[in-house]
Amino acid sequence: MWILFAFGSAVFAGLTAILAKMGIKNLDSNVATAVRTIVVLIFSWMMVFLVGSFDTLFDVSSKTLIFLILSGISTGASWLCYFKALQMGDVNKVTPIDKSSTLLTIVLAVIFLHEDITIFKVAAVLLIGTGTYLMIQKKTGGRVDKKSSLWMLYALLSAVFASLTAILGKIGIEGIESNLGTAVRTVVVLLMAWLVVFITKKQHTVKNIDKKSWLFLVLSGFATGGSWLCYYRALQDGPASVVVPIDKLSILVTIAFSYLFLKEKLTGKAAAGLTILVAGTLLLLF
Numbered sequence: 001m002w003i004l005f006a007f008g009s010a011v012f013a014g015l016t017a018i019l020a021k022m023g024i025k026n027l028d029s030n031v032a033t034a035v036r037t038i039v040v041l042i043f044s045w046m047m048v049f050l051v052g053s054f055d056t057l058f059d060v061s062s063k064t065l066i067f068l069i070l071s072g073i074s075t076g077a078s079w080l081c082y083f084k085a086l087q088m089g090d091v092n093k094v095t096p097i098d099k100s101s102t103l104l105t106i107v108l109a110v111i112f113l114h115e116d117i118t119i120f121k122v123a124a125v126l127l128i129g130t131g132t133y134l135m136i137q138k139k140t141g142g143r144v145d146k147k148s149s150l151w152m153l154y155a156l157l158s159a160v161f162a163s164l165t166a167i168l169g170k171i172g173i174e175g176i177e178s179n180l181g182t183a184v185r186t187v188v189v190l191l192m193a194w195l196v197v198f199i200t201k202k203q204h205t206v207k208n209i210d211k212k213s214w215l216f217l218v219l220s221g222f223a224t225g226g227s228w229l230c231y232y233r234a235l236q237d238g239p240a241s242v243v244v245p246i247d248k249l250s251i252l253v254t255i256a257f258s259y260l261f262l263k264e265k266l267t268g269k270a271a272a273g274l275t276i277l278v279a280g281t282l283l284l285l286f
Contacts, residue, residue: 002238005230006246012227014253016220017095018261021086023216027209028202029083032217034193035206037079039221040228041190044183047229053177060176060184067172068181071165072188078161079189080196081154089151091258092266096135096277097155099248102128104163106284109241112167120286121241127280128245134273135266169232170240178232186228245284252278 024032048054085094103125109115136152173181197203209217227250234243255274258264266274 002234005234006243009227009231009234009247010250011253012223012230013247013250016223016227017091017254018257019216019220019223020083021091021262023213023220024083024087027213028205029087030080030196030200031202031205033079033083034197035217036221036224037190037193039218040225041186043222043225044186047179048183051179053180056177057180064172064175067168068184069188071168071172072185073192074161074165074168075185076189076192078158078165081161082158085151085154085158090264091262092255092264093136094151094155095251095254096132098158099251100132101159101162102245102248104160105166105244106241108163108167113170113240115239115241120283124280124283127276131273131277131280135270166240166244170235173232173236178236179229182228182232242284245281249281
């Protein structure tokens with residue numbers, strides 16, 4: 001069943017990127033992240049009460065709680081970087097870099113979780129790395145805007161923090177029901193997101209959010225909540241080095257919707273890169 005949950009996570013995560021991109025066009029990315037997290041928080045705690053796991057909250061060990069908090073901090077950092085990158089760059093270039101967190105996750109899973117390393121994983125890492133490189137390569141020539149290229153830095157930071165999130169989250173949910181673990185982490189993400197908003201003094205811009213942006217942010221929050229619930233349910237039962245790559249297949253959903261709704265097209269090189277990246281991800285299932 002964990003494989004089904006992993007694929008469910010991928011579908012919802014793919015929708016998240018597109019809905020979020022459409023919701024932050026005229027809005028500060030940190031404010032958008034903070035607003036979305038409120039929706040995710042409500043959604044995740046609602047699931048906790050539906051499955052009846054709230055009563056086990058006070059039985060959570062201090063070790064589990066610490067790792068959930070650390071995972072939440074990593075998630076918050078990843079989100080802030082990811083949505084900043086989305087605001088500055090194209091979805092079909094930001095997403096591949098963010099999904100390259102698979103590479104670091106596999107390495108960390110082998111080191112800290114003692115998961116086996118096989119020839120399939122080594123081959124998959126090479127394919128995913130090659131595919132990502134092809135997808136983000138731009139044509140040579142023309143003037144380069146250094147400011148606009150900052151999206152790549154934010155996307156890379158998002159990938160690093162996402163990798164740490166997966167490992168810390170895997171350790172943190174070993175002694176807790178997955179829905180409850182997700183809800184606890186979301187509290188940390190919410191506090192972190194709003195802290196950044198107040199530090200940057202952007203809280204006054206909330207009242208300027210138009211109805212269309214509100215709609216897409218709320219829908220994005222629900223998609224994120226659905227992705228998280230499926231993701232951590234899969235992570236609780238399955239190996240992190242396999243669950244994470246399946247989740248990263250959300251790139252297929254994202255690319256498809258970016259073409260349909262954002263009119264972003266792939267070059268021949270990028271399409272080849274996408275094919276190689278997906279092949280590497282599927283190889284991990286072996």
